Amino acid sequence: MIGAPPGERVSELVMTAADVVKTYGAGDGAVSALRGVSVSFVRGQFTAIMGPSGSGKSTFMHCLAGLDTVTSGSIVVGEVDITGLSRTRLTELRRDRMGFVFQSFNLLPMLTAEENIRLTGRLAGRDLDQGWFDTVVDTLGLRGRLAHRPTEMSGGQQQRVAVARALLTRPEVLFADEPTGNLDSRSGAEVLGFLRAAVDDYQQTVVMVTHDPVAAAYADRVLFLADGAIVDELAGPTIDAVHARMRKIEG
Numbered sequence: 547m548i549g550a551p552p553g554e555r556v557s558e559l560v561m562t563a564a565d566v567v568k569t570y571g572a573g574d575g576a577v578s579a580l581r582g583v584s585v586s587f588v589r590g591q592f593t594a595i596m597g598p599s600g601s602g603k604s605t606f607m608h609c610l611a612g613l614d615t616v617t618s619g620s621i622v623v624g625e626v627d628i629t630g631l632s633r634t635r636l637t638e639l640r641r642d643r644m645g646f647v648f649q650s651f652n653l654l655p656m657l658t659a660e661e662n663i664r665l666t667g668r669l670a671g672r673d674l675d676q677g678w679f680d681t682v683v684d685t686l687g688l689r690g691r692l693a694h695r696p697t698e699m700s701g702g703q704q705q706r707v708a709v710a711r712a713l714l715t716r717p718e719v720l721f722a723d724e725p726t727g728n729l730d731s732r733s734g735a736e737v738l739g740f741l742r743a744a745v746d747d748y749q750q751t752v753v754m755v756t757h758d759p760v761a762a763a764y765a766d767r768v769l770f771l772a773d774g775a776i777v778d779e780l781a782g783p784t785i786d787a788v789h790a791r792m793r794k795i796e797g
C-alpha cells in the first residue's frame with residue numbers, strides 16, 4: 547500500500563468552495579456580496595474569516611453551510627456538491643454533518659443543559675454515544691450544570707453548552723459565527739480554548755467568523771475578505787499580525 551510515511555499526517559479535504567458568486571437582488575439594486583471566492587478546508591484545521599463590515603463574511607459562511615444559496619460556483623462538502631441539493635436534503639446534510647455555534651447561544655430556554663446538548667443528536671435519530679457525551683461534557687466543564695436551564699447559567703456556560711451540542715454529533719465542519727461576541731474576555735478565551743482543543747485532540751474542522759484579532763489568533767489560518775473577495779491569508783496568526791493585516795485592508 548502506498549501511503550504517507552509514518553507520523554506524517556495526510557491532509558483530508560473536507561470542504562471546497564470554487565468560484566462562489568453571490569449576488570443579492572437584480573438590476574440597479576444588485577449587491578455583489580461574493581465575487582468568485584475559492585478556498586479549501588482540510589480536516590483538523592481551524593480557519594478564521596475576517597474582514598471589514600459588509601465584506602461578505604456572513605454571506606460566505608452561510609453559503610458554505612447551505613443556509614444561503616449561491617448565485618454561481620460550487621461548494622462541495624465531503625463528496626457532495628451542496629449547491630445542487632433540494633432543501634430537504636440540505637437540511638438533512640446540515641443536521642448530520644455540520645455543527646453551529648452562534649453569537650447568541652441559541653439554546654432552548656425550556657430545556658436543561660443536558661437536554662439542549664442531546665437535542666441535535668435526537669433530531670438526527672442517533673443513539674447517544676454515552677462515552678463521547680461524557681468526554682464532551684467533562685472537557686467543557688459542564689458536569690455540574692447539566693440540570694440547569696439557560697437562564698440559570700452565565701453567558702460563558704451557555705456558550706459552552708452550545709459548543710457541546712455542536713460537537714456531540716461529531717460534525718464534519720463546525721461553523722462558529724462570532725462565538726465570543728457576547729462574552730467577557732475570560733469566558734471568550736475559555737470557549738476559544740475548547741474549540742482549539744477540539745481541533746487539536748479530535749481533528750475537528752472549525753470555520754469561524756470574527757471581528758476580533760484575539761479570537762482569530764486561536765486559528766491555524768485567517769482568510770481576509772474585502773469587498774466580496776479573499777484578499778489575503780495568514781497562516782499561524784498572532785494577534786499583532788492579524789491587527790497589521792486588518793489595518794492594511796482597511797487602509
Ligand SMILES: Nc1ncnc2c1ncn2[C@@H]1O[C@H](COP(=O)(O)OP(=O)(O)OP(=O)(O)O)[C@@H](O)[C@H]1O
Nearest residue numbers: 570577578579597598599600601602603604605606
Ligand atoms: N439579504 C440580503 N439582501 C441584500 N443584501 C445583502 C443581504 N445580506 C447581505 N447583503 C449585503 O451583502 C454584503 C455582504 O454582507 P455580509 O453580511 O456578508 O457582510 P459581513 O462581512 O458579514 O458584515 P458584518 O461584519 O457587518 O456582519 C453587504 O453589502 C450587505 O449589505
